[in-house]
Amino acid sequence: MAEVNEGAETSAEIRDTDIVFDCPHCGKNLVIDYRGAGLEINCSQCGASVLVPIPDGMQLGDLDLEPGEILKQLFATRRNYQKAEMTIQQLKSRLVAMQEAVGVMNQVITEGLAEA
Numbered sequence: 298m299a300e301v302n303e304g305a306e307t308s309a310e311i312r313d314t315d316i317v318f319d320c321p322h323c324g325k326n327l328v329i330d331y332r333g334a335g336l337e338i339n340c341s342q343c344g345a346s347v348l349v350p351i352p353d354g355m356q357l358g359d360l361d362l363e364p365g366e367i368l369k370q371l372f373a374t375r376r377n378y379q380k381a382e383m384t385i386q387q388l389k390s391r392l393v394a395m396q397e398a399v400g401v402m403n404q405v406i407t408e409g410l411a412e413a
């Protein structure tokens with residue numbers, strides 16, 4: 298019989314700071330960063346808008362920022378996202394080039410061994 302551990306250790310990806318709750322529409326177990334407390338998100342499974350619960354003892358004031366500051370963060374996040382996308386594309390083409398190089402080297406090694 299498996300031991301149920303109060304939601305802990307169900308996934309290594311859940312951090313202490315994450316908020317874990319169930320979608321009230323479909324029951325899907327959702328995990329969100331603590332900074333999402335009190336926000337409305339869309340359920341990753343059913344797509345319904347869900348209000349993220351605010352954990353006991355959490356000071357929402359700590360999370361509240363000036364609208365200008367939030368916009369700045371949003372823009373910075375979007376820029377970082379685009380940069381990350383570009384980096385992924387660059388890494389992907391590097392990976393392809395390296396895989397080709399490895400293929401060529403393997404061929405050279407195989408031929409070299411055959412001749413030896």
Ligand SMILES: [Zn+2]
Nearest residue numbers: 320323340343
């Ligand atoms: Zn749902």
